[in-house]
Amino acid sequence: MSTTSAPMREPARLGVAAATVPVLTSDEAVAVAADIAAELAATSLERDRDRLLPAPELVRLSASGLLAVTVPAERGGADLDVETLVEVFRILAAGDPSVAQVPHSHFVYVNAMRHQGTPGQQAFFFGEVMAGKRFGNAQSEVGTRHVRDIRTALTPVGGGRWRLSGTKGYSTGALFADWIPVLAHRDTLAAPGTGPLHVAWVRRGAPGVTVTDDWNGMGQRTTASGTVDLVDVEVHDDHITPYHLTFAGPQTYGAFAQVLHAALDVGIARAALRDAAAFVRTTSRPYPDAGVERAADDPLVVQALGQMEVDVRAAEALLREAGRTVDAANADLTADSAASASLAVAAVRALSARVCVEVASRLFEVAGTRSALDSLNLHRHWRNARTHTLHDPAAWKVQHLGRYVVDGTPPPNHGQL
Structure with a gap:
């Protein structure tokens, strides 16, 4: 896949790390996720309130084997299906969506390596994952015309070496990563800024790499989605994989990334509903006109909670x-099956974006005045929902669905759907 004339230096020659994490079955992965989510839920209030970055929690995730569940079986991994991974994400997000979002890019770039890595690259990088290493993300840029406008570039040095320079924002996972996949144009000296997009796999501590924890969002506060600065970082051919080729034909790369975002939304909604019901059951006072002893017996409150449950169940x-639709497309990848996967993901993202914001807001409606106390930090659910759902516009999901319904127009073949 390299276009340079220099000989390929496979990462396998650098040595593959020995596997140290357990290989989980689907049932085991879900059970482990539930255990970790319970631990996360018990401390999520304080972590969000005090902005305590989740370094210990991510170490726990890595050691559990959950971050290795999509490594191919031929590379020693569990090779679990997307349906299972989505459930794992949903469960973790119900515990703490900030912690759950941190490994989102990890799984996206494990997927990228599956699609475009050479056998030697796969042996090395999947070996890293099986040894408990984490991938971050340096993809989006701040201040460009739109999300797919990338200025970061790889320029040739010679001998299979490149220089990587640029600045990335919203780099979720980079601060906690062992490797940072960087999206960049692979240029020629004659045509800077125009080369095809590639992924440069850079060590977190490489010379020229600076990761700044300057994320100050109102929600998802502990994702550390800050800035990555890259100044003349040396990258070899064996640490570069093509990105543009992912979209040369039918693909589920975009749907895979997006369905994990939907799982985060749905997890936030479930957590907000869980905490709303608990507050009503244990703390809220009944409204006098209801004529009941407990707020939990107020028919208006019960009706509202019931409708919230309907909405969350629909999103789930x-x-x-x-x-399941992404898994089906992966098993038999065609233009039609890829479109079906994208449309199924668009549907859940359109609903999940609305439901998680609405449920997190209605929490206060059913729980009453005291639930708005800052010390209780129940507003973190709404802040998390509102912040995460800004990732990309849900209205465009509805547009793609509508155009398909009206004219049979397939959704666009890119990574943002």
Whole structure:
């Protein structure tokens, strides 16, 4: 896949790390996720309130084997399906969506390596994952015309070596990563800024790499989605994989990334509903006109909670369907099956974006005045929902679905759907 005339230096020659994490079955992965989510939920309030970055929690995730569940079986991994991974993400997000979002890019770039890595690259990088290493992300840029406008570039030095320079924002996972995949144009000296997009795999501590924890979002506060600065970072051919080729034909790369975002939304919604019901059951006072002893017996409150449950269950059902549809497309990848996967994911993202914001807001409606106390930090659910759902516009998901319904127009073949 390299276009340079220099000989390929496979990462396998650098040595593959010995596997240290357990290989989990689907049932085991879900059970482990539930255990970790319970631990996360018990401390999520304080972590968000005090902005305590989740370094110990991510060490726990790595050691559990959950971050290795999509490594191919031929590379020693569990090779679990997307439906299972989506459920793992949903469960973790119900515990703490900030912690759950940190490994999102890890799984996206494990997927990228599956699609475009050479056998030697796969042996090395999947070996890193099986040894508990984490991938971050340096993809989006701040201040460009739009999300797919990338200025970061690899320029040739010679002898299979390149120089990487640029600045990335929203780099979720980079601060906690062992490797940072960087999206960049692979240029020629004659045509800077125009080369095809590639992924440069850079060590977190490489010379010229600076990761700054300057994320100050109102929600998802502990994702550390800050800035990555790259100044003349040396990269070899064996640490570069093509990105543009991913979209040369039918693909589920975009749907895979997006369905994990949907799982985060749905997890936030479930957590908000869980905490709303608990507050009503244990703390809220009944409204006098209801004529009941407990707020939990107020028919208006019960009705509202019931409607919230309907909405969350609908989102959970669409999430499961989307995961299965992506798996079906991966098993028999065609233009039609890839489109079906993208549309299924668009449907759940459109619903999950609305439901998680609405449920996190209605929490206060059913729980009452005291639930708005800053010390209780129940507003973290709404802040997390509102912040995460800004990732990309849900309205465009509805547009793609509508155009398909009206004219049979397939969704666009890119990574943002």
